[in-house]
Structure formats: structure tokens, C-alpha cells
Amino acid sequence: MDKKDNFRKQVRSFYSVLLTSFIMVMLIGILGVTYMINPSAFSFKENGPSSEMVSKNAEDEDWDKIENGIHLRTGLKDADGLMAVVNNCTNCHSAKLVMQNRMNEERWVETIRWMQETQNLWDLGENEKVIVDYLVTNYPPKSKGRREALTNIEWYPLEDK
Ligand code: HEC
Structure with missing residues (x-):
């Protein structure tokens, strides 16, 4: 094995390490973003009661x-x-x-x-x-939209002059 071959091998393994790290960083990134958007995706309790249902429990304070x-x-x-x-x-x-x-x-x-x-x-x-x-x-009745009919009015006759 000459020096050139050895060097190539090193370069190749260097790149494969780089590629693996890159993929891992991407995966962690995707998981992190998913968690930020929807934390419940990681709770793995699909069959349990949702937090909403629990809060409807009558014994809840x-x-x-x-x-x-x-x-x-x-x-x-x-x-x-x-x-x-x-x-x-x-x-x-x-x-x-x-x-x-x-x-x-x-x-x-x-x-x-x-x-x-x-x-x-x-x-x-x-x-x-x-x-x-x-x-x-x-919840009293709302005030009426139209005034009530007037009562107790002293009407006077209109006279022609
Ligand atoms: C056993 C079941 C039941 C209970 C308990 C009940 N209601 Fe009702 N109520 C009804 C039904 C059924 C209707 C008709 C609903 C509809 O038209 O969609 C109704 C309608 C009403 C209406 C509308 C009436 C109308 O003219 O449209 C009011 C107001 C009302 N209820 C008030 C009350 C009050 C106050 C109480 C507590 C004393 C009460 N209800 C308890 C069954 C019930």
C-alpha cells in the first residue's frame, strides 16, 4: 500500500464521518422543531384521557x-x-x-x-x-324597543280658529 492509497482512505473516512454527523444534526433538528410545534407528539399516551377530558372531572377544583x-x-x-x-x-x-x-x-x-x-x-x-x-x-327582560303606550293623558280638543 503506497502513501497515496492511504491518503485516499483517510479522506474517505473523514467524509463519511462528516456525512454521518450532518445527518445526525439534521435528525435532531427535525425532532426539536417537531417538539416545539407539537410537544404532545412525544407524550406516547394516545389511549389515555386527554388533558381536556381530565379537567372536566367533577372532582376537579x-x-x-x-x-x-x-x-x-x-x-x-x-x-x-x-x-x-x-x-x-x-x-x-x-x-x-x-x-x-x-x-x-x-x-x-x-x-x-x-x-x-x-x-x-x-x-x-x-x-x-x-x-x-x-x-x-x-337576566331581567331587556328594555322595550318601543315606548309603552301613554296613559293618563289629558287630551284637549283641537279648535279651529
Ligand atoms: C329535563 C331537561 C330540561 C331541564 C332540566 C331544563 N330544561 Fe329548559 N328546555 C328543555 C328542552 C328539551 C327545551 C327545548 C329546547 C329546544 O327547543 O331546543 C328547553 C327549553 C328551554 C328554554 C327556551 C324556551 C323557549 O321558549 O324557547 C328556556 C329559556 C329554558 N329551557 C330554561 C330552563 C331553565 C331556567 C331550567 C332550569 C329550571 C331548565 N330549562 C331546565 C329541557 C330542559
Whole structure:
């Protein structure tokens, strides 16, 4: 083996080392970028409950968390009777349906009777008053768009001069 051959061999092995390191750096780079974009790709817990599902656990301390006067889970205002409303009125439909409907006491009671007669809503017992009070106090009927008809006016006859 002459010197030239030896030199070529060295150059070749030098390049193969260089190439291997280059590939490794690229792989680590790709993995790093993937991790930065989506860390959960590396958690390998596909069949476990997602963190979202875990936070919905009723025993979670955040379950009935209130922030800025709003019950986060339902969006209802924090006030007397809140939990009675949460526990009785958000089981079948969203609390949004409750909040959107601004009614007076009489119409709330009618709505509750209607749900009891046609939608299997249970007897609310003492909670009914608590719930209706909560709704009327916190979600009162919006002011009417048009003024109410005038009453008690003293009309006077128009006279031709
Ligand atoms: C047993 C199931 C159930 C429960 C509990 C329940 N509702 Fe309902 N409610 C319904 C159904 C079903 C509808 C009709 C939904 C629809 O039209 O999509 C409804 C409709 C409504 C509506 C809309 C009525 C309308 O005229 O459109 C309001 C407001 C409402 N519920 C408020 C309440 C309040 C307040 C409570 C708590 C006292 C409550 N619901 C509890 C089943 C229920």
C-alpha cells in the first residue's frame, strides 16, 4: 500500500464521518422543531384521557370556578341561586339558552311548567323560587324597543280658529 492509497482512505473516512454527523444534526433538528410545534407528539399516551377530558372531572377544583363574577363552566353570573340554576337548568341544554331568554317572573314560571309538562323537567321544589329569583334579578327582560303606550293623558280638543 503506497502513501497515496492511504491518503485516499483517510479522506474517505473523514467524509463519511462528516456525512454521518450532518445527518445526525439534521435528525435532531427535525425532532426539536417537531417538539416545539407539537410537544404532545412525544407524550406516547394516545389511549389515555386527554388533558381536556381530565379537567372536566367533577372532582376537579376548577369545575365550579368563578372568575370576574362569571361561573366559567356555564357562563352564568355569580349571584344568589347560581348553583341551583347550574344544577337544575344546564343538564339538558346549554346555559346560553337560559341566559338568552329574558323574561319576567310569570313567564319564567310558565316556561318551567312547559318543560315539566313536555320535556321531563323534574319538580324543582323549593329551588323553583330560588331559580326564578336568580333569573329575574340577573337576566331581567331587556328594555322595550318601543315606548309603552301613554296613559293618563289629558287630551284637549283641537279648535279651529
Ligand atoms: C329535563 C331537561 C330540561 C331541564 C332540566 C331544563 N330544561 Fe329548559 N328546555 C328543555 C328542552 C328539551 C327545551 C327545548 C329546547 C329546544 O327547543 O331546543 C328547553 C327549553 C328551554 C328554554 C327556551 C324556551 C323557549 O321558549 O324557547 C328556556 C329559556 C329554558 N329551557 C330554561 C330552563 C331553565 C331556567 C331550567 C332550569 C329550571 C331548565 N330549562 C331546565 C329541557 C330542559
